[in-house]
Amino acid sequence: MVGAPRSAGMREFGYQRFNSGMVRHLSLRTAGELRVMLVQNAVSDAYCSSGYYNFPDLPMADKDWQGADLVFDIDSKDLALPCRAGHTVLKCAACGAPFLPPDGAGEGPAACPGCGSPRHDSRSLPCRDCVAGAKKEVAKLLRVLGEDLAVLPEDCAVYFSGNEGFHVHVDDERFRGIGSGARGEIADYVAFRGAVPERFGMARSGAAGLPEAGEAGWRGRVAAALLGPKSARPRLVREAKAAGYGAFAARLAGLQPSLGARIDRNVTTDVHRIFRLPGSLSGKSGLAKAPCGRDLDGFDPYRDACLVDGDPVDVVARSPVRFRLRGRGFGPYDGEAVTVPRFAAAYMICKGLATAPPRPPAPAPR
Numbered sequence: 001m002v003g004a005p006r007s008a009g010m011r012e013f014g015y016q017r018f019n020s021g022m023v024r025h026l027s028l029r030t031a032g033e034l035r036v037m038l039v040q041n042a043v044s045d046a047y048c049s050s051g052y053y054n055f056p057d058l059p060m061a062d063k064d065w066q067g068a069d070l071v072f073d074i075d076s077k078d079l080a081l082p083c084r085a086g087h088t089v090l091k092c093a094a095c096g097a098p099f100l101p102p103d104g105a106g107e108g109p110a111a112c113p114g115c116g117s118p119r120h121d122s123r124s125l126p127c128r129d130c131v132a133g134a135k136k137e138v139a140k141l142l143r144v145l146g147e148d149l150a151v152l153p154e155d156c157a158v159y160f161s162g163n164e165g166f167h168v169h170v171d172d173e174r175f176r177g178i179g180s181g182a183r184g185e186i187a188d189y190v191a192f193r194g195a196v197p198e199r200f201g202m203a204r205s206g207a208a209g210l211p212e213a214g215e216a217g218w219r220g221r222v223a224a225a226l227l228g229p230k231s232a233r234p235r236l237v238r239e240a241k242a243a244g245y246g247a248f249a250a251r252l253a254g255l256q257p258s259l260g261a262r263i264d265r266n267v268t269t270d271v272h273r274i275f276r277l278p279g280s281l282s283g284k285s286g287l288a289k290a291p292c293g294r295d296l297d298g299f300d301p302y303r304d305a306c307l308v309d310g311d312p313v314d315v316v317a318r319s320p321v322r323f324r325l326r327g328r329g330f331g332p333y334d335g336e337a338v339t340v341p342r343f344a345a346a347y348m349i350c351k352g353l354a355t356a357p358p359r360p361p362a363p364a365p366r
């Protein structure tokens with residue numbers, strides 16, 4: 001169930017309906033007003049700003065920005081996981097047929113096997129590995145926020161984004177008033193982007209003060225990753241010194257994907273962005289932007305964010321990829337009429353992989 005977020009009266013709201021554009025710059029004060037907006041407009045997607053304004057319903061330049069939550073976006077599609085090609089479906093822009101990309105092509109060029117059109121868009125049915133990979137990035141992010149920036153766990157809300165990843169909303173007054181530039185620095189910090197050797201005791205003139213295991217922050221993490229366990233340290237330090245500045249810089253850069261949290265920097269720096277409203281369903285999946293709670297490992301979006309009921313409904317399903325929801329497997333389907341739980345029908349329809357069955361012909365007029 002969707003509730004009004006904290007300080008709702010200072011936030012901008014927005015929504016989308018199926019197959020139509022975005023409506024934004026709306027102001028709502030209460031959960032009741034929010035429900036009226038959702039119901040009256042039959043929205044497919046609901047959004048709310050991370051920012052606070054004195055006049056949320058005015059154009060951006062006149063809103064009078066007062067601050068924003070610090071938000072991080074982690075998306076499994078940015079992780080370049082090898083599983084992705086196996087659950088990407090292309091949908092022909094000309095005839096609408098979904099089809100699997102030719103071997104190894106992923107989301108690249110491909111012709112529709114039905115009509116030959118080269119135009120298509122792609123949609124992914126993320127698998128368990130995608131979810132696990134994104135969770136790993138969330139865990140890295142939370143660790144750095146907690147250990148290095150003293151963000152309290154109770155000030156971090158982790159949500160399944162509703163489709164392919166996770167949103168982390170940090171509500172900590174220290175960050176509320178900071179602008180885009182400072183948010184970019186925090187984004188680079190948690191991502192371990194742009195680390196310079198000098199910070200880790202390696203200068204062009206030589207090494208002095210290489211990090212020790214057990215040091216706080218990135219120095220400690222780099223020591224553990226580069227200079228190894230205690231027994232190996234003297235040798236590894238000798239080797240690092242001998243290899244010199246350029247080699248050290250390259251090794252630091254090489255650590256970035258494994259040590260840093262892979263976040264979308266543009267999301268964190270945008271202080272005017274509207275985000276999917278917590279608790280609402282995503283029109284791209286029919287799954288909810290659901291809070292993950294304290295047990296991120298135990299959270300399964302295909303169970304815990306699948307909130308549509310399970311009443312049987314009839315659809316014509318064309319999902320070349322098998323998927324699992326609420327512990328049940330579905331598909332693959334090749335254009336057949338099937339009866340499935342409503343949550344599975346919603347998932348496929350939102351992915352563009354199922355349609356309502358043709359209506360029976362109307363009785364002939366007498």
Ligand SMILES: [Zn+2]
Pocket residue numbers: 092093094095096097112113114115116117
């Ligand atoms: Zn086609």
Ligand SMILES: [Zn+2]
Pocket residue numbers: 081083084087126127128129130131
């Ligand atoms: Zn996957």
